[in-house]
Amino acid sequence: xxxxxxxxxxxxxxxxxxxxxxxxxxxxxxxxxxxxxxxxxxxxxxxxxxxxxxxxxxxxxxxxxxxxxxxxxxxxxxxxxxxxxxxxxxxxxxxxxxxxxxxxxxxxxxxxxxxxxxxxxxxxxxxxxxxxxxxxxxxxxxxxxxxxxxxxxxxxxxxxxxxxxxxxxxxxxxxxxxxxxxxxxxxxxxxxxxxxxxxxxxxxxxxxxxxxxxxxxxxxxxxxxxxxxxxxxxxxxxxxxxxxxxxxxxxxxxxxxxxxxxxxxxxxxxxxxxxxxxxxxxxxxxxxxxxxxxxxxxxxxxxxxxxxxxxxxxxxxxxxxxxxxxxxxxxxxxxxxxxxxxxxxxxxxxxxxxxxxxxxxxxxxxxxxxxxxxxxxxxxxxxxxxxxxxxxxxxxxxxxxxxxxxxxxxxxxxxxxxxxxxxxxxxxxxx
Numbered sequence: 001x002x003x004x005x006x007x008x009x010x011x012x013x014x015x016x017x018x019x020x021x022x023x024x025x026x027x028x029x030x031x032x033x034x035x036x037x038x039x040x041x042x043x044x045x046x047x048x049x050x051x052x053x054x055x056x057x058x059x060x061x062x063x064x065x066x067x068x069x070x071x072x073x074x075x076x077x078x079x080x081x082x083x084x085x086x087x088x089x090x091x092x093x094x095x096x097x098x099x100x101x102x103x104x105x106x107x108x109x110x111x112x113x114x115x116x117x118x119x120x121x122x123x124x125x126x127x128x129x130x131x132x133x134x135x136x137x138x139x140x141x142x143x144x145x146x147x148x149x150x151x152x153x154x155x156x157x158x159x160x161x162x163x164x165x166x167x168x169x170x171x172x173x174x175x176x177x178x179x180x181x182x183x184x185x186x187x188x189x190x191x192x193x194x195x196x197x198x199x200x201x202x203x204x205x206x207x208x209x210x211x212x213x214x215x216x217x218x219x220x221x222x223x224x225x226x227x228x229x230x231x232x233x234x235x236x237x238x239x240x241x242x243x244x245x246x247x248x249x250x251x252x253x254x255x256x257x258x259x260x261x262x263x264x265x266x267x268x269x270x271x272x273x274x275x276x277x278x279x280x281x282x283x284x285x286x287x288x289x290x291x292x293x294x295x296x297x298x299x300x301x302x303x304x305x306x307x308x309x310x311x312x313x314x315x316x317x318x319x320x321x322x323x324x325x326x327x328x329x330x331x332x333x334x335x336x337x338x339x340x341x342x343x344x345x346x347x348x349x350x351x352x353x354x355x356x357x358x359x360x361x362x363x364x365x366x367x368x369x370x371x372x373x374x375x376x377x378x379x380x381x382x383x384x385x386x387x388x389x390x391x392x393x394x395x396x397x398x399x400x401x402x403x404x405x406x407x408x409x410x411x412x413x414x415x416x417x418x419x420x421x422x423x424x425x426x427x428x429x430x431x
Contacts, residue, residue, distance in 0.1 A: 004106040008425030011100035015418075018092035025085045033082055040073035100421050104414040107424060110325040118234035118401050119201055124151040125176035126203065127167055127191060129183035131156075133224075136207040140225045142182050149231045152176070156183075168194040176200070178231075178401065182224065184208030185251050186381040189241075193248035196241050196397040203230055203401050210380075213250040216324045217400060218408040229403035238396040239327040242310035245385045247378055252309040253391055254377040255367055256291055257337075259305075289369035289387075295334040296362035303336035303358075308365050308391045314414075330395035331361040365391040 022033060047069060050062035077083040126146050130137045137143060143153045154167055168179050168191045179195045180203030181188050188204060195202040205227045206214035217237070220226045244253040293300040300306060311324045312333030324333075336358045367374075368388040376385045 004103050005425060007099045007103035007106070008421045011096045011098075011103060011421055012418075012425050014092045014096035014099060018089045018096060021085060021089045021092060025082075033077070033080075033086065036073055036076045037086070040069045043069040097416065100416055100418075101414065103421060103424055104417065107420070108414050113237050113239070113326050113328050115235040115237060118230065118236045119177075121178040121201070121231070123175050124178035124180065124203070124231060125154060125168075125171040125174075126151050126180040126182060126205065127154045127156065127164065127171075127187075128181075128205075129156045129187060129207070132183040132187070133208045133211075136224055137182055140207075140223065142205060142207060142225055142228070145225050145228055146231075149228055151180070151228075151231060165190045165194055172198050172200060178203060180205060182207035185211060185213050185379040188213055189248045189250045189379050192241060192250055192398055195399070196248075196394070199399070201236060201399045201401045203227065213379075216327060217402055218406050219402060220407050226403060226406070229405070230401045233404050234401045235404050237328075237400045237402060239398050239400050240310055240330060241394045241397040242308075242332065242391065243394065244308070244376070244378055244391045245389050247383075249379045250310060251379050252307050253379075253389075254305070254307050255293075255374065255389075256303060256305040259375040259377040259382075289371035289374050291367060291369050291374075293334070293336065293365060293367045295332070295360045295365045298334075298358075298360045298362070300334075300336040300358065303338050305337040306367065307333075307335045307337075308367075309333040309335075310393065312359070312361055328396060330393060331363055332365055332391060332393050334360050334362060334365055363393055367391070 044066055047062050047066035051059055051066060054062055074083065077086045128137045128143055128146075137155075143155065146153050152171075154171065156164065156167075164181075164187055171179065172194065178201045179191055181191045182205035185208060187208070192202050194200075204214050204217060204219060206219055206221045206224045211219075211221050214221055214227070217239075242249040242253070290302055291300070291306055293303070293306055295308075309324070309332065311327050311329045311331065313335070314323050314325065338358075366388050371387070373384045373386050374389070376383045376389065
């Protein structure tokens with residue numbers, strides 16, 4: 001509590017100092033200084049929007065404008081001999097933001113998911129995809145290390161997703177008392193569904209490209225072999241499992257703009273390039289079906305993008321998404337995004353306060369559209385599903401075994417709340 005209190009005080013003091021520096025050293029020119037900064041910020045935001053929503057020469061020109069606007073602000077400050085004043089004020093403001101977020105992280109730190117002793121296993125079976133994550137299975141020697149720990153390893157030879165679930169069922173029928181996967185989130189979800197249905201513990205080995213599920217479980221994604229420590233020194237977590245149109249998901253299901261990006265054949269080989277190529281059509285003239293979604297008592301009407309997640313995401317980064325501190329809340333997170341211009345795009349930085357962003361939680365979400373089938377991204381896998389698409393949550397359905405010693409979950413950055421910081425730093429001390 002003392003650390004939190006002093007961090008809040010430091011944040012408030014730095015914010016006040018950032019304003020005083022302008023008033024003391026810039027005097028009446030403070031208003032002009034702020035005006036130039038705000039104008040540069042507005043032009044930069046508009047240029048970024050044009051960069052994302054245009055193609056060809058217009059995109060290049062908009063990108064150059066996004067670079068030129070901050071340079072113009074710097075030249076204006078330098079010409080007025082106020083560059084050092086602006087730099088000092090910005091530095092103080094950054095210190096205020098950093099200290100404030102640190103205080104709020106301590107204030108909003110969630111209670112971690114409860115751990116149980118991991119069950120003893122005699123016949124663990126691990127399914128590994130040698131192609132996943134650019135060949136992480138071979139690069140980290142996962143097959144050999146797992147075999148040395150007494151696990152049976154099944155290597156995926158074919159690309160069929162249904163083969164993964166069938167392989168897991170056959171392994172369970174053959175006496176497996178633990179199922180595990182070294183692969184991406186889509187493969188993880190398919191085997192997790194089998195483990196949950198049979199009540200078997202499940203081991204996650206982050207050998208995919210991103211492995212968001214492993215991230216939110218607190219696993220080491222830089223060295224997937226460390227997940228194997230759970231076989232001899234592990235603990236068990238009970239987590240929720242999502243389902244969309246009967247298909248399991250461990251992270252999220254996306255509709256609208258992002259789902260259409262995932263549908264592109266070139267998405268796997270060049271995610272950034274493909275996204276930039278498709279964004280203009282999706283942002284300026286949405287090509288897909290008109291979406292409607294019911295999440296509990298809330299109705300989303302015509303969002304450009306909709307994301308339904310296995311437990312809600314944090315709110316500290318752009319678009320209000322981040323990490324999930326817990327996976328056992330028994331609810332779906334639902335985020336609808338509607339961007340109609342540069343103001344909305346810039347406003348997404350504000351997280352849950354953004355005008356184009358709506359966040360709710362529910363146990364059941366129904367997504368409908370004016371088309372018979374719509375593109376859907378299930379844990380990043382591209383599908384086309386018949387509407388309406390029903391999404392639900394199965395509380396504590398999955399028994400996940402993780403190493404006792406692991407990096408842990410990095411907490412999402414909370415949105416800045418200056419009134420809360422004032423209460424923490426200046427209000428009466430709490431025992």
